[in-house]
Amino acid sequence: MASNSSNTQHPIRPIRVDSRNYMVSLRLGYDGIEYIGRLWFEDTADPRLAYQDHGAIPGATIEEAVRKANALTDSELQHRCHRALSEKRRFVKLRIATDKMLHQIKYLNRVVVNLQNGMIDRDGGHAEIEEIQKQIQAIVKTFPIHAGVEGD
Numbered sequence: 001m002a003s004n005s006s007n008t009q010h011p012i013r014p015i016r017v018d019s020r021n022y023m024v025s026l027r028l029g030y031d032g033i034e035y036i037g038r039l040w041f042e043d044t045a046d047p048r049l050a051y052q053d054h055g056a057i058p059g060a061t062i063e064e065a066v067r068k069a070n071a072l073t074d075s076e077l078q079h080r081c082h083r084a085l086s087e088k089r090r091f092v093k094l095r096i097a098t099d100k101m102l103h104q105i106k107y108l109n110r111v112v113v114n115l116q117n118g119m120i121d122r123d124g125g126h127a128e129i130e131e132i133q134k135q136i137q138a139i140v141k142t143f144p145i146h147a148g149v150e151g152d
Contacts, residue, residue, distance in 0.1 A: 010025060028059075028066075031107065035059045041084050052099075094143065108132045
């Protein structure tokens, strides 16, 4: 079983919202069934200010999810940006690390269930579990760096 647990980021296009410019990108993660994307809005004047839309953009492939994101109109992107801005968080990097860890935990659970059900081979499943554990440990090690740091 190949590892599909890593996240990827794909540029969409710049938009203007409330006199501010944002670069829109799609961050994708594989959940074991499909790719789930979340739009990110990065303030072009201060790239440290980035906001995630919590609405999902799914796709059977990376290309399909990116195509769906590219098909959104500027008005739709502006509405999603407003939603992201209304839910902005103070400790962004810690939240990103937490989201990555939760994604990995969910992926770990799916791999274990698929292994128990015989849907994936034993050796490949155990190798994937070890890789996911390493990724979770690496994420957890970043928590002290991000904890208490606002705005990034």
